[in-house]
Amino acid sequence: MDNKGLKSSTGHRGEKIRSDCYIEIEITKSSGINIELKSKVASLYGAEIKNQISAMCGFFGLRNAKIFLEDYGALPFVIEARFEHAVNNLFPSNEREYLLPYNKNNNYISSKDRLRRSRLYLPGNEPKFFLNAGLHKPDGIILDLEDSVAPLEKDAARLLVRNALRCIDFYGSERMVRINQLPLGLKDLEYIVPNNVHVILIPKCENPDQVIEVNDHVLRIKHENNIKNDIYLMPIIESALGVIKSFKIAAAVKSNCALTIGLEDYTADIGTHRTIEGKESFFARTMVVNAAKASGIQAIDTVFSDIADMEGLKQSVIEAKSLGFEGKGCIHPSQIPIVHKYFEPTPEEIEKAKKIVLAFEDAQSNGYGVISIGSKMIDAPVVKRAQQTIRMAVLNNLLDENWK
Amino acid sequence: MKLIKNSAGRLVPTEVNSQKQIPFKGVNKYKPLGTKAKPPIRTSVDYPENGNKNVRNLKEALKKAGLKNGMTISTHHHLRDGDILTNYLFDIIHEMGIKNIRWFPSASFPVHEHLIKYLEDGTIHHIEGSMNGPLGKFTTEGKMKGTGILRSHGGRYQAVQDGEVHIDIAVIAAPTADSFGNANGVNGKSASGLIGFALVDSEYADKVIVVTDNLVPFPCVPWQIQGNNVDYVVQVDSLGNSSKIVSGTTEVTKSPDRLLIAEYVAQFIDEAGIMKNGFSFQAGSGGTNLAFVLYLKERMKKKGIKARFVRGGSTKYLVQLLEEGLTDYILDGQTFDLEGVRSMRENPNHINTSPFTSYNFHGKGNFASIVDVAVLGATEVDIKFNANVVSHSDGYLLHGIGGWQNCLYSKCSILAVPSFRDRIPVIIDKVTTLCGPGELIDVVITERGIAINPRRKDLIKVMANSSLPIKSIKEIRDEVYSICGKPSKLEIDHNKVVALVKWVDGTVLDSIFKLKKK
Numbered sequence: 001m002d003n004k005g006l007k008s009s010t011g012h013r014g015e016k017i018r019s020d021c022y023i024e025i026e027i028t029k030s031s032g033i034n035i036e037l038k039s040k041v042a043s044l045y046g047a048e049i050k051n052q053i054s055a056m057c058g059f060f061g062l063r064n065a066k067i068f069l070e071d072y073g074a075l076p077f078v079i080e081a082r083f084e085h086a087v088n089n090l091f092p093s094n095e096r097e098y099l100l101p102y103n104k105n106n107n108y109i110s111s112k113d114r115l116r117r118s119r120l121y122l123p124g125n126e127p128k129f130f131l132n133a134g135l136h137k138p139d140g141i142i143l144d145l146e147d148s149v150a151p152l153e154k155d156a157a158r159l160l161v162r163n164a165l166r167c168i169d170f171y172g173s174e175r176m177v178r179i180n181q182l183p184l185g186l187k188d189l190e191y192i193v194p195n196n197v198h199v200i201l202i203p204k205c206e207n208p209d210q211v212i213e214v215n216d217h218v219l220r221i222k223h224e225n226n227i228k229n230d231i232y233l234m235p236i237i238e239s240a241l242g243v244i245k246s247f248k249i250a251a252a253v254k255s256n257c258a259l260t261i262g263l264e265d266y267t268a269d270i271g272t273h274r275t276i277e278g279k280e281s282f283f284a285r286t287m288v289v290n291a292a293k294a295s296g297i298q299a300i301d302t303v304f305s306d307i308a309d310m311e312g313l314k315q316s317v318i319e320a321k322s323l324g325f326e327g328k329g330c331i332h333p334s335q336i337p338i339v340h341k342y343f344e345p346t347p348e349e350i351e352k353a354k355k356i357v358l359a360f361e362d363a364q365s366n367g368y369g370v371i372s373i374g375s376k377m378i379d380a381p382v383v384k385r386a387q388q389t390i391r392m393a394v395l396n397n398l399l400d401e402n403w404k
Numbered sequence: 405m406k407l408i409k410n411s412a413g414r415l416v417p418t419e420v421n422s423q424k425q426i427p428f429k430g431v432n433k434y435k436p437l438g439t440k441a442k443p444p445i446r447t448s449v450d451y452p453e454n455g456n457k458n459v460r461n462l463k464e465a466l467k468k469a470g471l472k473n474g475m476t477i478s479t480h481h482h483l484r485d486g487d488i489l490t491n492y493l494f495d496i497i498h499e500m501g502i503k504n505i506r507w508f509p510s511a512s513f514p515v516h517e518h519l520i521k522y523l524e525d526g527t528i529h530h531i532e533g534s535m536n537g538p539l540g541k542f543t544t545e546g547k548m549k550g551t552g553i554l555r556s557h558g559g560r561y562q563a564v565q566d567g568e569v570h571i572d573i574a575v576i577a578a579p580t581a582d583s584f585g586n587a588n589g590v591n592g593k594s595a596s597g598l599i600g601f602a603l604v605d606s607e608y609a610d611k612v613i614v615v616t617d618n619l620v621p622f623p624c625v626p627w628q629i630q631g632n633n634v635d636y637v638v639q640v641d642s643l644g645n646s647s648k649i650v651s652g653t654t655e656v657t658k659s660p661d662r663l664l665i666a667e668y669v670a671q672f673i674d675e676a677g678i679m680k681n682g683f684s685f686q687a688g689s690g691g692t693n694l695a696f697v698l699y700l701k702e703r704m705k706k707k708g709i710k711a712r713f714v715r716g717g718s719t720k721y722l723v724q725l726l727e728e729g730l731t732d733y734i735l736d737g738q739t740f741d742l743e744g745v746r747s748m749r750e751n752p753n754h755i756n757t758s759p760f761t762s763y764n765f766h767g768k769g770n771f772a773s774i775v776d777v778a779v780l781g782a783t784e785v786d787i788k789f790n791a792n793v794v795s796h797s798d799g800y801l802l803h804g805i806g807g808w809q810n811c812l813y814s815k816c817s818i819l820a821v822p823s824f825r826d827r828i829p830v831i832i833d834k835v836t837t838l839c840g841p842g843e844l845i846d847v848v849i850t851e852r853g854i855a856i857n858p859r860r861k862d863l864i865k866v867m868a869n870s871s872l873p874i875k876s877i878k879e880i881r882d883e884v885y886s887i888c889g890k891p892s893k894l895e896i897d898h899n900k901v902v903a904l905v906k907w908v909d910g911t912v913l914d915s916i917f918k919l920k921k922k
Contacts, residue, residue, distance in 0.1 A: 018826050041827050043798045043919075044891035073826025075887065131887070132661045135851050169887075333660035 008089035010156055011082040013070050019128035021074035025086045026066040033057050033064070039071035052076055053083065059098050060087045076100065077163040078127045085156045097162075102196065105169045109229050110198040112257045115139050115395045116298055116327040117343040118336045119176060123148035125157035130164050134171030136333035139340075142176040145188050146203050154180065162191040174198045176234070182210055189217050194225040198232065199257060204265065205235040206242045208252035215253040232257035234300070238265035243284045246291035258298035260329070261288045264305075276312065278319075289324035303329030310338060317342035344396045345389045353389035354403065356382060405901055407915070412790075414838055416912040417901050420551040421506075421530060423568070425904070428911040431841055436766075436910055440567035443607050455584040455622055457637045462615060463496050465636040466573065469611035471497065474504045474529070475572040478605045481511035481534075482577065482589055482596040482738070486648030489577045489615055489640070491518040498527045506550070508569055509533035510560060510601040511804045515648070523548055532569060533560075534794075534804020535903065543902050544800045546918035552801075552903030554794055556809035557737070558763025558770070559908050561604045565766050566910050574605035574612045576629060577643050581616035585634025586627035589739075589756075590749040592618030594643040596650060597718070597739020597748055599628050600758030606633040617643045628756060654719045654741045656698060657691030661822060661851045666692050668849050668872060669779055669820050670699030675870050676863055678777050678816060679709055686715040686778035686811055687722060692820045693779055697721045704730055715762070715775055718744035718754070726754060735771060737762055737807060763810035765908045770810070778814035782821050784835045787877050789842030789857050791819055792835040794905060797828050799836055799894045799919045801903060809908050812844040816863070823850040829884045829891055831877065836894065838914040839905055853880045895920040 006027040013022035028034075035050050042049075053067055071079070077100055088094050119140035122129045126148075133141050143164055149157045165175055177192045178201040179185035185202065192200070202214050211233060218231055233256050235249050242249065243266070250259045263281050267273050272280045285301065292299035301320040304313045317339055320328055328339050345353070355373055360383045363371040371378040393399035407415040410427035418425055426434065451457065459465040471477075477497070479490045490509070497505060503526050507519075510533060517538035522528045530550025535543045543552045555563055563569045578587035579594040589599040594617055606612050606629050614629065615638045624631075657663060669692075673679050679700065687697050698721060704710070711731040716722045718736045720743035725731045727747075734754045739745050747754045762771040772778075783803065784792040793808050795801050811817065823831050831850065846863065848855045853875035856863050867874055900918035907913040 041798070041891075043894055044829075045827065045889055047892055048889050073828065075827055076889070132664075132851060135664060136660060334663065 006090045008086045010085045010089060013072075017072045019073050019075065019078065019131070021072060021079055021082055022070040023079075023082045023086050024066075024068040025062070025083075025090060027062070027090065028064045028066055030064050033062065034066045036066070036068045037071065038069070041071065041073055049079065052079060056080065056083050056098055060084075060094070060096065062087070074127065075131070077167040078160065081156070081159040081163045084159050088155065099195075100163060100167050102166050103169050105171075106166075106175070106196060108172065110174050110232065112230070112232060113298070114174065116174070116258055116300060118327060118330050118339040119300070120173075120330045120333060120336065121148070121178075121303065124161045124177075125149050125153045127160060127164070130168050133333070134169060134173045136336050137171070138173050138330060138333070138336050139327065140174035140176045140199065141170055142178050142201060144178045145185075146178050146180050154184070158188060158191045162195050165192060165196040176201060178203060178236075179214075182213065185214070186217055189214070189221055193218055193221040193231060194227060199234055200231065201234045201236055201260070203236050203262070204238045204242070205249050206239055207245055208248040211235050211249055211252040211256065215255055218255070231255065234258045234260055236260050236262050237284070237288055238262040239269040240266070242266075243287050246287050247294055250291040250295035250297055256295065256297050258300045258327070259288055259292040259295075260300035261285060261302050263302040285323060285325075293324065298326045299324055300327040301325040301329070303331050304335065305331060307332040307335065310334075313338050314342055340396075344398060345393050349389050350393045350399060353386035353393070356386035357390055358404070360386075405899070407898070407901075410912065412838055412841060412913060414914045415898070416904070416915050420553075420901065420904060426911045428907050428913045431843055434909045434911050436562075436566050441565055441570065441608060444610055455631070457585055457631075457634060458583050459636045459638050462493065462575075462613070462638050462640070463500065465613045465638050466496065466500070468636060469573045469613060471500065471502055471573060473502055474506075475502075476506040476508050476570060478508040478571045478574045478609065479510075480576065480599065480601040480605070481509060481513065482599050482601060483594065483644040483649050484596070485513040485515045486594075486644035486646060487513060487515055487577070488642060488644045489575070490516060492640075493575055494519055494522050494527060498522055498525070503527060504529040506569075507531050507533065508571060510557065511806065512536050512539050514538060532563075534806070535801045536803055540795075540801030540803075544795075544916065544919055546897070546900050546902050548902065551901055552916075553906060554805055554903055555906045556763065556805045556908055557601065557759040557807045558765055558772070558810040559805070559906050559910065561759045561764040562766050562908065562910055563906070564604045564608045565764075568910060571605055571609035572611065574602065574609035576602040576606065576612065576614050578614045578616040578629065579643065580618045580620055580624055581614050581637060582620050582622040582624035582631065583637050584622050585612070585614045585629070585631030585637050586622070586624040587614050587616065587629040587631075587634075588624060588626050589628060590626070590745060592616070594618070594646055594649055595745050595749075597745045598736060598756035598758075600737070600756055600760075602629055603758040603760055606630070611635045613638060615640055615643065617641060650739060650745055651741050653743070654694060654721075656695040656721070659691070662692045663695055664851050665820050665822065665849055666695030667699050668854060669696040669818060670703055671870075671872055672818070672847065672849060672854065672867070673700060673777055674703045675872070676816070676866055679703060679707075681709055682712045683709075683776045684711055684713045684715070684774065686775050686780075686814060688717045688780060690781050693717075693781065694719060694721055696779055696820065697725070701725060701730060715771070715778075716740075716744070718747065720744065723747040723754070726751065735762070759807075763807055763908075765910075772807075772810045773813040773815075775811070775814040777816040777818060778811040779818045779820050780808055780811055782819045782830070782840075784830055784832055785819055785821060785845070785848050785877070786832050786835045786842070787881055789845040789848065789855075789877065790835045790838050791840040791842070791845055792837045793839045795837045795916060797832070797836055797891060797894075799896060799917075801916055805839060805905070809840055812840050816846045817844060818847045818849055819845060820849045823852045823880055823884045824888050827888045829881075829888050831881045831884050832891070833881065837905060837916055841913075848877060848880075850880055852883050855880055
């Protein structure tokens with residue numbers, strides 16, 4: 001792969017950069033690999049970093065090159081992503097991927113109906129946020145390739161997100177990626193589907209064909225890479241047309257696990273803006289809830305964007321729960337405990353649900369047609385809601401699975 | 405330089421700067437008794453009857469004080485990074501052609517980078533105090549003529565009383581003073597809160613110069629420094645940059661990870677049963693240390709619990725505790741923001757303390773050991789719970805010891821630290837520099853888990869059913885190494901000790917060696 005005189009650079013540098021690095025590769029005529037390392041951890045990891053670079057040079061077939069690495073405490077998965085991106089810039093036809101080993105703590109799989117109360121958005125090209133996100137125990141962590149990544153950084157972000165999916169401990173959180181709008185998003189799939197993703201969020205969905213297209217690509221890539229685990233889709237409704245077609249979108253494929261809504265784009269699309277009261281989006285949100293429930297999947301609310309307003313967040317979660325949503329987007333870890341707390345069933349709800357379920361089972365085993373608790377008649381929908389509350393209580397660790 | 409192994413297994417020299425050194429012998433094993441230093445005895449008739457000790461300028465005062473080559477000059481860090489006076493002082497000393505000064509500050513700040521040229525040209529021989537930022541780098545690279553000595557705030561008092569350091573001239577920056585030399589830190593444009601760090605100097609130095617930018621008619625009250633100990637008073641236009649003396653307002657950390665640590669700290673103090681009516685705690689100024697106060701406050705309010713006293717580093721957050729009736733007193737060692745200064749000025753229950761009352765090994769008891777729980781930081785903690793506060797894992801000196809060593813004597817000392825910082829592991833096999841023996845460190849709280857020292861069986865028992873992520877310290881280290889990699893050993897030059905870390909009793913706990921050039 002030698003082509004002297006070629007030079008490329010990538011990554012981030014500057015006073016405020018942390019956990020990232022800047023890298024330059026220049027192909028030279030001869031004299032082998034020369035590595036210049038400027039790192040705040042040189043005395044601790046200098047040798048290891050140089051070994052890593054040498055190994056990558058070998059892998060990509062670089063024989064003569066000058067490599068300059070300005071390191072701000074980047075971990076190996078970051079250095080790899082930046083290096084590979086620089087190589088891809090030099091040789092656009094490169095198709096080889098330098099895949100780091102999987103983190104052994106990330107073997108867990110997901111399920112279609114697991115808890116999705118909170119999902120924490122992280123910008124896909126900012127590695128410093130990745131490492132500790134799972135410690136805050138969100139139900140899901142979204143590595144975002146779409147709006148939070150500048151157009152020129154998309155290629156770099158894909159490699160970083162791929163490495164993060166493989167190498168970072170997510171501490172039990174569901175591993176999610178928001179891909180770009182189609183068709184760009186289809187390229188994203190090549191990097192994430194083979195590498196340990198649980199849920200793919202599809203932005204700006206306006207018709208079921210988009211979901212089907214993503215699903216077809218996911219199935220193809222899974223087949224090509226012999227991936228057995230389920231990968232779920234979560235379409236995001238962000239426009240008037242999307243709202244109108246929301247049921248068809250939700251029902252488009254069996255791998256949909258949830259339907260969610262993005263209100264910034266939606267309110268812009270209908271020519272208004274977001275208010276705290278939220279009247280302008282009431283129709284859209286209830287449409288999304290109904291479309292999701294009609295298709296048997298979860299309804300997940302938009303993000304709450306004022307990270308300083310915890311009381312506002314609380315009210316917003318209480319409202320979302322009352323509308324039928326089961327989760328909400330978070331843009332800061334401090335939002336997670338509040339989101340969890342107010343999506344949980346209350347102790348009163350749980351107690352009531354227990355009584356109803358017990359009475360229902362008692363009536364069934366005794367062959368009674370009519371169920372009553374005290375003087376109140378209990379009919380089928382009430383039982384269904386009580387069973388749902390019990391399920392949520394168990395998932396939230398508020399009730400033992402064998403509570404009866 | 406002859407090195408021997410002390411009882412902590414650290415290599416330390418037996419002599420530096422032509423002074424004999426005693427190796428660390430173990431916690432509370434060495435008791436340097438006997439009267440080795442005495443305050444100078446004067447007669448009042450030798451001082452102006454009208455009480456006016458004003459001298460035209462600092463140079464004049466230094467001349468009157470008999471400044472000579474090789475003397476020890478002390479200063480204090482209550483002006484923090486806003487300190488103009490110390491830099492100005494050494495400009496004058498340099499101008500007078502004086503050499504080989506031993507500078508004995510209570511701490512140094514980045515603003516003192518100005519003094520590097522005087523370390524280079526021999527005006528200053530070495531520093532006994534803290535070597536922060538640029539001075540730390542200079543020292544670690546082996547450029548200082550003498551060997552630096554790091555002491556705790558309490559250890560500074562002890563060193564004077566044991567005659568390790570005889571102060572020839574103390575220069576005390578006084579935000580307010582009168583012509584007799586009475587001084588305080590709570591009034592004036594350069595108000596810094598308290599100035600208790602200068603107490604020992606005012607008592608034991610041969611000559612004491614008070615420098616103020618707010619001269620008031622006698623009497624200056626309150627008098628944290630008593631004029632009866634003062635030789636000369638100098639008026640200057642400005643002591644420092646007031647915005648850097650105390651911050652306008654201190655803010656808690658916004659880092660989600662630091663907040664998580666702070667929340668764990670508060671939960672631990674609560675669940676361990678430490679948080680009960682009449683308890684006491686120490687809080688510092690770091691972001692995590694401020695944040696835990698807020699979480700603890702919520703828990704105190706919820707359970708209707710009130711503290712008897714809180715030790716600061718005071719900030720607006722401690723002031724709020726006092727004003728909301730959640731503590732009876734603040735015993736303040738250092739004031740970090742304007743609210744702290746205001747409170748100390750106005751509230752009789754906001755008490756100024758000194759290293760003598762709080763930390764001194766030679767006191768007949770001190771406050772540090774009365775405190776129920778102290779929450780502190782560290783740059784490194786090892787699997788034996790030994791901790792470092794002065795250098796980073798790259799071997800460079802970065803911070804002073806402050807009151808940190810002294811606070812380890814509290815009933816429960818908690819180190820609240822991230823498990824690593826930007827690939828620099830904090831929880832490691834063996835600390836680069838030993839500043840606090842593990843036997844005094846009870847709990848280490850990181851974002852990845854909480855380790856209780858196996859010596860604290862009581863805490864382990866009481867926390868057995870906690871929802872907190874209690875782990876062994878080795879488990880946390882393993883996790884850190886699995887993320888960052890195992891760090892390689894530092895390449896240090898064992899032939900060159902650049903600084904010593906003293907324990908609170910004056911013995912040598914560890915050495916800082918020159919780093920090998922790569």
